[in-house]
Amino acid sequence: MSSRERILGRVRRALADVPAAERQDDTPYKQAVPRDYVRVHGDRSVAETVDLLAENLADYRAIVHRCTAGDLSVTIAGMLAARGAKTVLVPPGLDAKWLSAAEAERVPDLAGSTPDELDRVDSVVTACAVAVAETGTIVLDGSPDQGRRRITLVPDHHICVVRVPEQVVSSVPQALERLDPARPLTWISGPSATSDIELDRVEGVHGPRTLEVVLVDGQESADVSS
Structure with a gap:
Protein backbone atom coordinates (compact mmCIF):
# COMPACT_ATOMS: atom_id res chain seq x y z
CA MET A 1 0.00 0.00 0.00
CA PRO A 34 -22.72 26.94 1.94
CA ARG A 35 -21.79 29.43 -0.78
CA ASP A 36 -24.06 32.34 0.09
CA TYR A 37 -21.17 34.77 0.60
CA VAL A 38 -20.81 38.08 -1.26
CA ARG A 39 -19.30 37.39 -4.68
CA VAL A 40 -18.41 40.99 -5.64
CA HIS A 41 -17.64 44.00 -3.45
CA GLY A 42 -19.21 47.04 -5.06
CA ASP A 43 -20.79 47.77 -8.43
CA ARG A 44 -18.13 48.55 -11.03
CA SER A 45 -18.18 49.05 -14.77
CA VAL A 46 -15.79 47.20 -17.09
CA ALA A 47 -13.41 50.17 -17.20
CA GLU A 48 -13.49 50.58 -13.42
CA THR A 49 -12.77 46.88 -12.92
CA VAL A 50 -9.79 46.98 -15.25
CA ASP A 51 -8.52 50.15 -13.57
CA LEU A 52 -8.79 48.43 -10.19
CA LEU A 53 -6.78 45.48 -11.52
CA ALA A 54 -4.06 47.82 -12.79
CA GLU A 55 -3.99 49.68 -9.45
CA ASN A 56 -3.69 46.53 -7.37
CA LEU A 57 -1.07 45.00 -9.67
CA ALA A 58 1.03 48.15 -9.26
CA ASP A 59 0.46 48.07 -5.50
CA TYR A 60 2.09 44.63 -5.50
CA ARG A 61 5.05 46.14 -7.38
CA ALA A 62 4.22 44.66 -10.76
CA ILE A 63 4.98 46.92 -13.73
CA VAL A 64 1.76 47.51 -15.66
CA HIS A 65 1.52 48.38 -19.35
CA ARG A 66 -1.65 49.05 -21.35
CA CYS A 67 -1.91 48.81 -25.12
CA THR A 68 -4.15 47.74 -27.98
CA ALA A 69 -3.91 44.36 -29.68
CA GLY A 70 -2.30 46.02 -32.69
CA ASP A 71 0.48 47.48 -30.55
CA LEU A 72 1.16 44.35 -28.47
CA SER A 73 4.15 43.02 -30.42
CA VAL A 74 5.87 46.43 -30.38
CA THR A 75 5.10 46.82 -26.67
CA ILE A 76 6.62 43.44 -25.79
CA ALA A 77 9.64 44.11 -28.02
CA GLY A 78 10.21 47.40 -26.21
CA MET A 79 9.97 45.71 -22.81
CA LEU A 80 12.49 43.04 -23.78
CA ALA A 81 14.85 45.62 -25.26
CA ALA A 82 14.64 47.81 -22.15
CA ARG A 83 15.50 44.77 -20.07
CA GLY A 84 18.43 43.94 -22.36
CA ALA A 85 16.98 40.46 -22.88
CA LYS A 86 18.86 38.40 -25.45
CA THR A 87 16.81 35.23 -24.88
CA VAL A 88 13.09 34.79 -24.22
CA LEU A 89 11.36 31.58 -23.15
CA VAL A 90 8.24 30.87 -25.21
CA PRO A 91 5.39 28.45 -24.33
CA PRO A 92 4.36 26.21 -27.25
CA GLY A 93 0.91 27.75 -27.66
CA LEU A 94 1.87 31.41 -27.43
CA ASP A 95 0.63 33.52 -30.33
CA ALA A 96 3.69 33.97 -32.58
CA LYS A 97 2.55 37.48 -33.53
CA TRP A 98 3.14 38.65 -29.94
CA LEU A 99 6.91 38.30 -30.45
CA SER A 100 7.07 39.23 -34.13
CA ALA A 101 8.83 42.54 -33.39
CA ALA A 102 11.20 41.17 -30.75
CA GLU A 103 14.87 40.58 -31.56
CA ALA A 104 15.60 38.24 -28.65
CA GLU A 105 16.35 34.59 -29.38
CA ARG A 106 13.34 32.31 -28.76
CA VAL A 107 13.89 29.46 -26.29
CA PRO A 108 11.25 26.67 -26.43
CA ASP A 109 9.52 25.28 -23.35
CA LEU A 110 11.08 21.80 -23.21
CA ALA A 111 10.37 19.07 -20.67
CA GLY A 112 14.06 18.25 -20.46
CA SER A 113 15.25 21.76 -19.62
CA THR A 114 17.24 21.84 -16.39
CA PRO A 115 16.86 24.53 -13.70
CA ASP A 116 20.30 25.88 -14.66
CA GLU A 117 19.22 26.20 -18.30
CA LEU A 118 16.03 27.99 -17.32
CA ASP A 119 17.95 30.27 -14.98
CA ARG A 120 20.13 31.41 -17.89
CA VAL A 121 17.08 32.60 -19.85
CA ASP A 122 16.66 36.37 -19.65
CA SER A 123 12.85 36.62 -19.89
CA VAL A 124 9.69 34.59 -20.31
CA VAL A 125 6.46 35.69 -22.01
CA THR A 126 3.13 34.00 -21.26
CA ALA A 127 -0.58 34.53 -21.48
CA CYS A 128 -2.84 33.90 -18.45
CA ALA A 129 -6.07 32.10 -17.57
CA VAL A 130 -7.77 34.90 -15.62
CA ALA A 131 -6.94 38.07 -13.65
CA VAL A 132 -8.66 39.15 -10.42
CA ALA A 133 -9.17 42.90 -10.01
CA GLU A 134 -9.97 43.00 -6.28
CA THR A 135 -6.77 41.19 -5.31
CA GLY A 136 -4.43 42.16 -8.16
CA THR A 137 -3.87 38.48 -8.86
CA ILE A 138 -3.07 36.71 -12.14
CA VAL A 139 -3.79 33.00 -12.47
CA LEU A 140 -1.96 30.61 -14.79
CA ASP A 141 -3.37 27.14 -15.46
CA GLY A 142 -0.66 25.49 -17.55
CA SER A 143 -2.49 25.93 -20.87
CA PRO A 144 -0.34 25.85 -24.04
CA ASP A 145 -0.02 29.64 -24.14
CA GLN A 146 1.25 29.63 -20.53
CA GLY A 147 3.52 26.59 -20.52
CA ARG A 148 4.83 24.59 -17.60
CA ARG A 149 4.67 26.11 -14.13
CA ARG A 150 8.45 26.11 -13.72
CA ILE A 151 9.08 28.44 -16.66
CA THR A 152 7.41 31.24 -14.70
CA LEU A 153 9.25 30.41 -11.47
CA VAL A 154 12.91 30.14 -12.53
CA PRO A 155 13.61 32.97 -15.02
CA ASP A 156 14.09 36.34 -13.34
CA HIS A 157 11.78 38.34 -15.63
CA HIS A 158 8.17 37.41 -16.45
CA ILE A 159 6.00 39.25 -18.96
CA CYS A 160 2.35 38.21 -18.67
CA VAL A 161 -0.31 39.28 -21.16
CA VAL A 162 -3.91 39.75 -19.97
CA ARG A 163 -6.66 40.18 -22.55
CA VAL A 164 -9.05 42.95 -21.53
CA PRO A 165 -11.86 42.70 -20.67
CA GLU A 166 -12.58 39.01 -21.32
CA GLN A 167 -9.92 37.66 -18.94
CA VAL A 168 -10.61 40.12 -16.11
CA VAL A 169 -13.02 39.38 -13.28
CA SER A 170 -13.80 41.34 -10.14
CA SER A 171 -13.42 38.71 -7.44
CA VAL A 172 -11.84 35.41 -6.48
CA PRO A 173 -15.20 33.56 -6.49
CA GLN A 174 -15.72 34.67 -10.09
CA ALA A 175 -12.22 33.48 -10.99
CA LEU A 176 -12.82 30.06 -9.43
CA GLU A 177 -15.90 29.60 -11.59
CA ARG A 178 -13.69 29.87 -14.68
CA LEU A 179 -10.87 27.62 -13.50
CA ASP A 180 -10.49 23.86 -13.65
CA PRO A 181 -9.33 22.66 -10.19
CA ALA A 182 -7.67 19.65 -11.81
CA ARG A 183 -5.20 21.88 -13.65
CA PRO A 184 -1.89 23.13 -12.13
CA LEU A 185 -2.99 26.57 -10.99
CA THR A 186 -0.41 29.25 -10.17
CA TRP A 187 -1.73 32.38 -8.43
CA ILE A 188 0.55 35.39 -8.84
CA SER A 189 0.24 38.65 -6.92
CA GLY A 190 3.25 40.71 -7.92
CA PRO A 191 6.88 39.57 -8.21
CA SER A 192 8.14 36.85 -5.90
CA ALA A 193 8.96 38.32 -2.49
CA THR A 194 9.51 37.39 1.12
CA SER A 195 10.38 39.18 4.37
CA ASP A 196 12.50 38.13 7.31
CA ILE A 197 11.65 38.66 10.98
CA GLU A 198 12.70 42.32 10.69
CA LEU A 199 10.35 42.76 7.70
CA ASP A 200 13.19 43.38 5.25
CA ARG A 201 11.67 42.62 1.86
CA VAL A 202 13.66 40.46 -0.56
CA GLU A 203 12.38 39.89 -4.09
CA GLY A 204 13.13 37.02 -6.44
CA VAL A 205 13.45 34.26 -3.84
CA HIS A 206 10.67 31.95 -5.04
CA GLY A 207 10.18 33.22 -8.58
CA PRO A 208 10.75 36.18 -10.90
CA ARG A 209 12.24 39.32 -9.39
CA THR A 210 10.42 41.41 -12.01
CA LEU A 211 6.82 40.92 -13.15
CA GLU A 212 5.51 43.00 -16.03
CA VAL A 213 1.83 42.76 -16.94
CA VAL A 214 0.44 43.90 -20.28
CA LEU A 215 -3.29 44.70 -20.28
CA VAL A 216 -4.30 44.36 -23.93
CA ASP A 217 -7.52 46.09 -24.91
CA GLY A 218 -9.61 43.85 -27.12
CA GLN A 219 -13.20 43.78 -28.29
CA GLU A 220 -15.91 45.00 -25.95
CA SER A 221 -17.77 42.31 -24.06
CA ALA A 222 -20.27 42.00 -21.21
CA ASP A 223 -19.68 43.83 -17.94
CA VAL A 224 -17.10 41.74 -16.05
CA SER A 225 -18.40 42.91 -12.67
CA SER A 226 -21.77 41.23 -13.11
Whole structure:
Protein backbone atom coordinates (compact mmCIF):
# COMPACT_ATOMS: atom_id res chain seq x y z
CA MET A 1 0.00 0.00 0.00
CA SER A 2 1.34 3.41 -0.99
CA SER A 3 1.59 6.44 1.31
CA ARG A 4 -1.17 8.09 -0.71
CA GLU A 5 -3.52 5.15 -0.19
CA ARG A 6 -2.78 5.08 3.56
CA ILE A 7 -3.50 8.81 3.93
CA LEU A 8 -6.73 8.63 1.92
CA GLY A 9 -7.80 5.61 3.94
CA ARG A 10 -7.34 7.56 7.16
CA VAL A 11 -9.35 10.47 5.77
CA ARG A 12 -12.20 8.16 4.77
CA ARG A 13 -12.26 6.53 8.20
CA ALA A 14 -12.28 9.93 9.89
CA LEU A 15 -15.25 11.08 7.78
CA ALA A 16 -17.20 7.85 7.96
CA ASP A 17 -19.59 9.19 10.61
CA VAL A 18 -20.54 12.38 8.69
CA PRO A 19 -24.37 12.43 8.56
CA ALA A 20 -25.84 11.85 5.13
CA ALA A 21 -27.66 15.20 5.28
CA GLU A 22 -24.31 17.00 5.48
CA ARG A 23 -22.85 15.30 2.41
CA GLN A 24 -22.89 17.00 -0.97
CA ASP A 25 -25.18 15.21 -3.43
CA ASP A 26 -24.14 11.55 -3.63
CA THR A 27 -20.39 12.11 -3.32
CA PRO A 28 -19.14 10.10 -0.31
CA TYR A 29 -17.36 11.92 2.49
CA LYS A 30 -17.70 15.36 0.90
CA GLN A 31 -19.43 17.80 3.20
CA ALA A 32 -21.66 20.41 1.59
CA VAL A 33 -20.33 23.96 1.90
CA PRO A 34 -22.72 26.94 1.94
CA ARG A 35 -21.79 29.43 -0.78
CA ASP A 36 -24.06 32.34 0.09
CA TYR A 37 -21.17 34.77 0.60
CA VAL A 38 -20.81 38.08 -1.26
CA ARG A 39 -19.30 37.39 -4.68
CA VAL A 40 -18.41 40.99 -5.64
CA HIS A 41 -17.64 44.00 -3.45
CA GLY A 42 -19.21 47.04 -5.06
CA ASP A 43 -20.79 47.77 -8.43
CA ARG A 44 -18.13 48.55 -11.03
CA SER A 45 -18.18 49.05 -14.77
CA VAL A 46 -15.79 47.20 -17.09
CA ALA A 47 -13.41 50.17 -17.20
CA GLU A 48 -13.49 50.58 -13.42
CA THR A 49 -12.77 46.88 -12.92
CA VAL A 50 -9.79 46.98 -15.25
CA ASP A 51 -8.52 50.15 -13.57
CA LEU A 52 -8.79 48.43 -10.19
CA LEU A 53 -6.78 45.48 -11.52
CA ALA A 54 -4.06 47.82 -12.79
CA GLU A 55 -3.99 49.68 -9.45
CA ASN A 56 -3.69 46.53 -7.37
CA LEU A 57 -1.07 45.00 -9.67
CA ALA A 58 1.03 48.15 -9.26
CA ASP A 59 0.46 48.07 -5.50
CA TYR A 60 2.09 44.63 -5.50
CA ARG A 61 5.05 46.14 -7.38
CA ALA A 62 4.22 44.66 -10.76
CA ILE A 63 4.98 46.92 -13.73
CA VAL A 64 1.76 47.51 -15.66
CA HIS A 65 1.52 48.38 -19.35
CA ARG A 66 -1.65 49.05 -21.35
CA CYS A 67 -1.91 48.81 -25.12
CA THR A 68 -4.15 47.74 -27.98
CA ALA A 69 -3.91 44.36 -29.68
CA GLY A 70 -2.30 46.02 -32.69
CA ASP A 71 0.48 47.48 -30.55
CA LEU A 72 1.16 44.35 -28.47
CA SER A 73 4.15 43.02 -30.42
CA VAL A 74 5.87 46.43 -30.38
CA THR A 75 5.10 46.82 -26.67
CA ILE A 76 6.62 43.44 -25.79
CA ALA A 77 9.64 44.11 -28.02
CA GLY A 78 10.21 47.40 -26.21
CA MET A 79 9.97 45.71 -22.81
CA LEU A 80 12.49 43.04 -23.78
CA ALA A 81 14.85 45.62 -25.26
CA ALA A 82 14.64 47.81 -22.15
CA ARG A 83 15.50 44.77 -20.07
CA GLY A 84 18.43 43.94 -22.36
CA ALA A 85 16.98 40.46 -22.88
CA LYS A 86 18.86 38.40 -25.45
CA THR A 87 16.81 35.23 -24.88
CA VAL A 88 13.09 34.79 -24.22
CA LEU A 89 11.36 31.58 -23.15
CA VAL A 90 8.24 30.87 -25.21
CA PRO A 91 5.39 28.45 -24.33
CA PRO A 92 4.36 26.21 -27.25
CA GLY A 93 0.91 27.75 -27.66
CA LEU A 94 1.87 31.41 -27.43
CA ASP A 95 0.63 33.52 -30.33
CA ALA A 96 3.69 33.97 -32.58
CA LYS A 97 2.55 37.48 -33.53
CA TRP A 98 3.14 38.65 -29.94
CA LEU A 99 6.91 38.30 -30.45
CA SER A 100 7.07 39.23 -34.13
CA ALA A 101 8.83 42.54 -33.39
CA ALA A 102 11.20 41.17 -30.75
CA GLU A 103 14.87 40.58 -31.56
CA ALA A 104 15.60 38.24 -28.65
CA GLU A 105 16.35 34.59 -29.38
CA ARG A 106 13.34 32.31 -28.76
CA VAL A 107 13.89 29.46 -26.29
CA PRO A 108 11.25 26.67 -26.43
CA ASP A 109 9.52 25.28 -23.35
CA LEU A 110 11.08 21.80 -23.21
CA ALA A 111 10.37 19.07 -20.67
CA GLY A 112 14.06 18.25 -20.46
CA SER A 113 15.25 21.76 -19.62
CA THR A 114 17.24 21.84 -16.39
CA PRO A 115 16.86 24.53 -13.70
CA ASP A 116 20.30 25.88 -14.66
CA GLU A 117 19.22 26.20 -18.30
CA LEU A 118 16.03 27.99 -17.32
CA ASP A 119 17.95 30.27 -14.98
CA ARG A 120 20.13 31.41 -17.89
CA VAL A 121 17.08 32.60 -19.85
CA ASP A 122 16.66 36.37 -19.65
CA SER A 123 12.85 36.62 -19.89
CA VAL A 124 9.69 34.59 -20.31
CA VAL A 125 6.46 35.69 -22.01
CA THR A 126 3.13 34.00 -21.26
CA ALA A 127 -0.58 34.53 -21.48
CA CYS A 128 -2.84 33.90 -18.45
CA ALA A 129 -6.07 32.10 -17.57
CA VAL A 130 -7.77 34.90 -15.62
CA ALA A 131 -6.94 38.07 -13.65
CA VAL A 132 -8.66 39.15 -10.42
CA ALA A 133 -9.17 42.90 -10.01
CA GLU A 134 -9.97 43.00 -6.28
CA THR A 135 -6.77 41.19 -5.31
CA GLY A 136 -4.43 42.16 -8.16
CA THR A 137 -3.87 38.48 -8.86
CA ILE A 138 -3.07 36.71 -12.14
CA VAL A 139 -3.79 33.00 -12.47
CA LEU A 140 -1.96 30.61 -14.79
CA ASP A 141 -3.37 27.14 -15.46
CA GLY A 142 -0.66 25.49 -17.55
CA SER A 143 -2.49 25.93 -20.87
CA PRO A 144 -0.34 25.85 -24.04
CA ASP A 145 -0.02 29.64 -24.14
CA GLN A 146 1.25 29.63 -20.53
CA GLY A 147 3.52 26.59 -20.52
CA ARG A 148 4.83 24.59 -17.60
CA ARG A 149 4.67 26.11 -14.13
CA ARG A 150 8.45 26.11 -13.72
CA ILE A 151 9.08 28.44 -16.66
CA THR A 152 7.41 31.24 -14.70
CA LEU A 153 9.25 30.41 -11.47
CA VAL A 154 12.91 30.14 -12.53
CA PRO A 155 13.61 32.97 -15.02
CA ASP A 156 14.09 36.34 -13.34
CA HIS A 157 11.78 38.34 -15.63
CA HIS A 158 8.17 37.41 -16.45
CA ILE A 159 6.00 39.25 -18.96
CA CYS A 160 2.35 38.21 -18.67
CA VAL A 161 -0.31 39.28 -21.16
CA VAL A 162 -3.91 39.75 -19.97
CA ARG A 163 -6.66 40.18 -22.55
CA VAL A 164 -9.05 42.95 -21.53
CA PRO A 165 -11.86 42.70 -20.67
CA GLU A 166 -12.58 39.01 -21.32
CA GLN A 167 -9.92 37.66 -18.94
CA VAL A 168 -10.61 40.12 -16.11
CA VAL A 169 -13.02 39.38 -13.28
CA SER A 170 -13.80 41.34 -10.14
CA SER A 171 -13.42 38.71 -7.44
CA VAL A 172 -11.84 35.41 -6.48
CA PRO A 173 -15.20 33.56 -6.49
CA GLN A 174 -15.72 34.67 -10.09
CA ALA A 175 -12.22 33.48 -10.99
CA LEU A 176 -12.82 30.06 -9.43
CA GLU A 177 -15.90 29.60 -11.59
CA ARG A 178 -13.69 29.87 -14.68
CA LEU A 179 -10.87 27.62 -13.50
CA ASP A 180 -10.49 23.86 -13.65
CA PRO A 181 -9.33 22.66 -10.19
CA ALA A 182 -7.67 19.65 -11.81
CA ARG A 183 -5.20 21.88 -13.65
CA PRO A 184 -1.89 23.13 -12.13
CA LEU A 185 -2.99 26.57 -10.99
CA THR A 186 -0.41 29.25 -10.17
CA TRP A 187 -1.73 32.38 -8.43
CA ILE A 188 0.55 35.39 -8.84
CA SER A 189 0.24 38.65 -6.92
CA GLY A 190 3.25 40.71 -7.92
CA PRO A 191 6.88 39.57 -8.21
CA SER A 192 8.14 36.85 -5.90
CA ALA A 193 8.96 38.32 -2.49
CA THR A 194 9.51 37.39 1.12
CA SER A 195 10.38 39.18 4.37
CA ASP A 196 12.50 38.13 7.31
CA ILE A 197 11.65 38.66 10.98
CA GLU A 198 12.70 42.32 10.69
CA LEU A 199 10.35 42.76 7.70
CA ASP A 200 13.19 43.38 5.25
CA ARG A 201 11.67 42.62 1.86
CA VAL A 202 13.66 40.46 -0.56
CA GLU A 203 12.38 39.89 -4.09
CA GLY A 204 13.13 37.02 -6.44
CA VAL A 205 13.45 34.26 -3.84
CA HIS A 206 10.67 31.95 -5.04
CA GLY A 207 10.18 33.22 -8.58
CA PRO A 208 10.75 36.18 -10.90
CA ARG A 209 12.24 39.32 -9.39
CA THR A 210 10.42 41.41 -12.01
CA LEU A 211 6.82 40.92 -13.15
CA GLU A 212 5.51 43.00 -16.03
CA VAL A 213 1.83 42.76 -16.94
CA VAL A 214 0.44 43.90 -20.28
CA LEU A 215 -3.29 44.70 -20.28
CA VAL A 216 -4.30 44.36 -23.93
CA ASP A 217 -7.52 46.09 -24.91
CA GLY A 218 -9.61 43.85 -27.12
CA GLN A 219 -13.20 43.78 -28.29
CA GLU A 220 -15.91 45.00 -25.95
CA SER A 221 -17.77 42.31 -24.06
CA ALA A 222 -20.27 42.00 -21.21
CA ASP A 223 -19.68 43.83 -17.94
CA VAL A 224 -17.10 41.74 -16.05
CA SER A 225 -18.40 42.91 -12.67
CA SER A 226 -21.77 41.23 -13.11
